[in-house]
Amino acid sequence: MDLADLAQRLDRAADRVGPETNRTVQQQARLGRALIRENASGRPGPNVITGDYRDSWGQPQPFAVPDGGGATLGTHAVQARRLEYGFYDMTDSIGRHFFQVPRPHVDPAVNELSDQYVDAFKDALDRIFGA
Numbered sequence: 001m002d003l004a005d006l007a008q009r010l011d012r013a014a015d016r017v018g019p020e021t022n023r024t025v026q027q028q029a030r031l032g033r034a035l036i037r038e039n040a041s042g043r044p045g046p047n048v049i050t051g052d053y054r055d056s057w058g059q060p061q062p063f064a065v066p067d068g069g070g071a072t073l074g075t076h077a078v079q080a081r082r083l084e085y086g087f088y089d090m091t092d093s094i095g096r097h098f099f100q101v102p103r104p105h106v107d108p109a110v111n112e113l114s115d116q117y118v119d120a121f122k123d124a125l126d127r128i129f130g131a
């Protein structure tokens with residue numbers, strides 16, 4: 001590597017950090033949503049009856065952070081926590097007992113994505129510091 005060119009290369013790389021980081025985060029958020037929706041499409045995750053719950057996982061909402069970007073991914077569906085974690089020996093206000101086994105669909109997606117997340121950012125670094 002030519003040291004005379006180093007400062008110029010670092011300046012170019014600095015200009016790419018924010019856009020590449022944001023692009024990678026948004027891509028991973030979209031992938032996370034797809035994995036969650038896939039896992040919420042039948043066993044071992046929750047079964048699909050109407051598709052409303054699966055569809056409640058809307059598009060990731062991007063937000064700005066210094067030199068990059070972030071994304072919020074979630075659902076406002078009231079059954080989300082119950083489906084993910086289940087509940088044991090719950091009694092409602094009129095005395096009915098409920099038992100529901102967990103149907104994890106978010107945690108498996110996060111675990112699968114976390115392995116890919118590192119590789120995605122290694123690729124982003126290659127794009128940032130590449131030629």
